[in-house]
Amino acid sequence: MLKKALFVSALALSFGAASAASCEVQLEGTDAMTYIYNGKTVTKTTEIVVPASCKEFTMKLKHTGKMPAKTMGHNIVVAKASDIAGIVKDGAKAKDTDYLKPNDARVVAHSKMIGGGEETSVKFDVAKIKGGQFDFFCSYPAHQAKMRGKLVVK
Ligand code: CO
Numbered sequence: 001m002l003k004k005a006l007f008v009s010a011l012a013l014s015f016g017a018a019s020a021a022s023c024e025v026q027l028e029g030t031d032a033m034t035y036i037y038n039g040k041t042v043t044k045t046t047e048i049v050v051p052a053s054c055k056e057f058t059m060k061l062k063h064t065g066k067m068p069a070k071t072m073g074h075n076i077v078v079a080k081a082s083d084i085a086g087i088v089k090d091g092a093k094a095k096d097t098d099y100l101k102p103n104d105a106r107v108v109a110h111s112k113m114i115g116g117g118e119e120t121s122v123k124f125d126v127a128k129i130k131g132g133q134f135d136f137f138c139s140y141p142a143h144q145a146k147m148r149g150k151l152v153v154k
Helices: 002-023 081-091
Strands: 024-029 035-037 047-050 056-063 077-080 107-110 119-125 134-137 148-153
Touching: 002 056, 077 081, 077 119, 081 134, 107 119
Parallel strands: 024 056, 047 148
Antiparallel strands: 024 035, 056 119, 077 107, 077 134, 134 148
16 A cells, blocks of 8 residues: 555656656766766757746756865856856956856856765746857866857757
């Protein structure tokens, strides 16, 4: 009886997760200064599809490495591709605010910076990334050279 009840609730949970999955993605961050998405290393040409039907989109990040945020920090920052160089330049010395200039209006959304074994996420309104090329990247110094990909609304 209990087994059956557990099975039914597990089934309900898996259905719930499936219907929410389209407006949510899971990424990993590694000690090798990379993001992993769908089992593959993210590169500048990697596209993450953001369904236009989603009002909000959530990007989850799990740091699967062992290094601390101080030396191998990872976050997810969403911004217009053409703004990223400026965001990175202005955030270079903003160590206390995850290497982002406080209240930088060019940043659409960002998660906190995490280290090995930690998890975080960032959620944003899909309307904010419609029209123009928006990318996601890690704001830890020099990481965006390897930790960056594209968001494509469709
Ligand atoms: Co990083």
